Every structure is written in C-alpha cells, then in structure tokens.
Amino acid sequence: MNVPNNIIFRKVKMSPENTKQLYEKYPLIFGQKDLDMRQTAMCWGFECGNGWYTIINEICANIQNHIDNKNDSIKYKKERGELPADAPSYPQIEATQVKEKFGGLRFYTNYSDEYIDGVIAMAESMSLKTCEQCGNPGNDESDGYWISTLCEPCREEDKKRWQKREEEAKKLLTVKMNDVTVAP
Numbered sequence: 001m002n003v004p005n006n007i008i009f010r011k012v013k014m015s016p017e018n019t020k021q022l023y024e025k026y027p028l029i030f031g032q033k034d035l036d037m038r039q040t041a042m043c044w045g046f047e048c049g050n051g052w053y054t055i056i057n058e059i060c061a062n063i064q065n066h067i068d069n070k071n072d073s074i075k076y077k078k079e080r081g082e083l084p085a086d087a088p089s090y091p092q093i094e095a096t097q098v099k100e101k102f103g104g105l106r107f108y109t110n111y112s113d114e115y116i117d118g119v120i121a122m123a124e125s126m127s128l129k130t131c132e133q134c135g136n137p138g139n140d141e142s143d144g145y146w147i148s149t150l151c152e153p154c155r156e157e158d159k160k161r162w163q164k165r166e167e168e169a170k171k172l173l174t175v176k177m178n179d180v181t182v183a184p
Helices: 016-025 050-079 114-127 152-178
Strands: 095-101 104-109 139-142 147-150
Touching: 016 050, 050 095, 050 104, 050 114, 104 114, 147 152
Parallel strands: none
Antiparallel strands: 095 104, 139 147
C-alpha cells in the first residue's frame, strides 16, 4: 500500500517536524508530552493533521501570553504591597490532549479560566473551516463513516486513497478465501 506514514486508519498525526516546533516553542504547555499514557494523552502527540498547525500555534501563544500577563500582574501587586509576598502564582496550563474529533480540533488542558475557554472554543470553531491536511479553507463533511474537515482537493485525494485501500483489502480477502478448503 502506498499510504502516507502519518495516516493510519483515518487517524492523522502531525509531522515530526511540526510536532518538534510546537514542543520547543511551548515547552511549558506541552510539559506532559513525555509522561506515561496512564497519566496523560499528550504522550500520543498531536492526533491531527499539519493543516491545523497554525491554529494550535495561536492557541498556545494566546494561552502562554495570558499566563505570563497574569503572573506579571501578581508580581507587580506583590511589589506594591497589594498582595502578600507568599501569594500564589497563576498556574501553568498544560495540554493533556490535542486531537481531531468529529471533524474538529479538540484541545484539552489540565486547568482553564473563562479566557482560556474562549481561546480554545474560537480555535475549535476555526478548525471546522480549515482543511486538516493542508490548512486551506475547508468544510466538515461526512463520507458516511468519518467526519473530516478538508478542502476539495484533499477530500478527493482522501477518497482515492481509501478506495485503493478497500480494493486491496478485497483482493487480500479473496486470495485468503480461495486458499481455504472446506472439509466435507
């Protein structure tokens, strides 16, 4: 089969290059990436296509900026005596899972507030109009089995790939059935 390595049974994985860039750019948000699967789903990486890289990058930039601003404000208030010196910092948000579900991006975290919920909701909404494969404008559509958000060229390529897989599977099944001898 000539199926791209990053696509396995309709599960799409972000490329190692893009994954590495996000991990390096936002090490605090993706601090759970090296944890065991019993502790986090981030151990599986980004379970979505490269087309949503920019959306994920923007989610992370907005979240980290929000956290940094909150902590700067707390530090400033401590210096001015408006808060006790032992007042806690704003918690660091960590992604616990990033994936595609029902044709849209899902970005789960260990903590949030109204601002972060809004950033994530906006990004998830944008993903329903952005091709998961290439990042061009797309739409969410079902092929009868799977809902995916793709542009027309990527949707056609996807259909061809799955038709080919189905034909190859039928050939394999036919060969195996012909090799079976039925006992009298």
